[in-house]
Amino acid sequence: MALTEEQRGYLESIWTNVKHTAAFSGPYKLYQIVKKEGKHKIGLKGIREFLSDLEPYSLQKRVQRKFPRRHILTDSIDTIWDGDLQDVRNISKDNEGVQYILVLQDIFSRYLFTAPLKQKTATKMIEALKTIFASGRKPEVLRTDKGKEFKNRWVASFLKDEDVHQIFTENETKSNFAERSIQNLENRLHRMFTHNQSYEFLSKLQSVTDNINNTPSRPLGGITPASVTKKNVEEVRYSAYLQRNKKKSAVSKKLRNTKKDRKKPFKFKLNDKVRISHLRRLFQREYDQKWTGEIFKVTGRYRSQGLPVYKLKDFAGEPILGTFYAQELQKVRTDDNSIWKIDKILQERKRKGTVEVLVSWHQWPAKFNSWIKKSDVKEV
Structure with missing residues (x-):
């Protein structure tokens, strides 16, 4: 049941009143306070709908960071590599001016490749990629974020010449395989720094990388990344992927038998x-x-x-x-009666006797700048 104007007015009066305990609170706290005051009978659903209409709440609403995501599927070694940069600018003076480490990882075998970079430029990136490809391995597909060091015409041209297809991630997790590898590499380097009482890593980077590649990997079922080759791809796929998935299915089978195996419903409708x-x-x-x-x-x-x-x-x-x-x-929720905030009035003109202003809209891109009647501009 939709909220009445009286209910909305009441909620707005207490939510925006800094002296009221409900001021700028979340839905459940606001619901508890409204229920305690007893002036209006408003359910939690109505409270949520009210808050979703308020820009100060919706812009600051807590973001859920952990939730199930789709898996990246690859069936062989060197099919897809993940790439990212590790920032080491804070210790560049101890490492001949090296500011970044290029980290690439083969998704199937979890094999790690690293190369130092003194600058985050296309030229230095190509040099680092050449160094790694000179090892005799390169991917069919290289997946990175949209950083300018990866997304530029020079790197794109180089990868095309190497017959490597380049793709970019579009979501928050970015290059998640490479990011986890960076964390692993960072942990080892910092332990080494503490042991050696020195921040120098340049002469030892390849050794640390080799050590990681020769460490048994849990995602591979205890196999080391270095032991995965094109000759044993089928064996690795079976033992590390198919067998593991079969065990997971067996564990969750009881849950599926006691609970309907329903598809997760869609939360949003078309045109929402x-x-x-x-x-x-x-x-x-x-x-x-x-x-x-x-x-x-x-x-x-x-x-x-x-x-x-x-x-x-x-x-x-x-x-x-x-x-x-x-x-x-x-x-x-917006409609024709919604109030849209203006950032700036850019120009003014008169057309057919009507004064119009060109406005930029608050927090909207410049392409949405538009002419409106000056009489429609209100002070709030």
């Missing part, structure tokens, strides 16, 4: 209006906002590996790259 979590890093972030000020529309939805995912477009009808999990979206 949503904000996007800033964890996606696709858009400029203002202050400490957790969600975009700009609003988008749901244009498609489907299941991938059993998980609901969504396609979006902006208010100009342009599709947004990538797919989104429900946890990365927040539904908002």
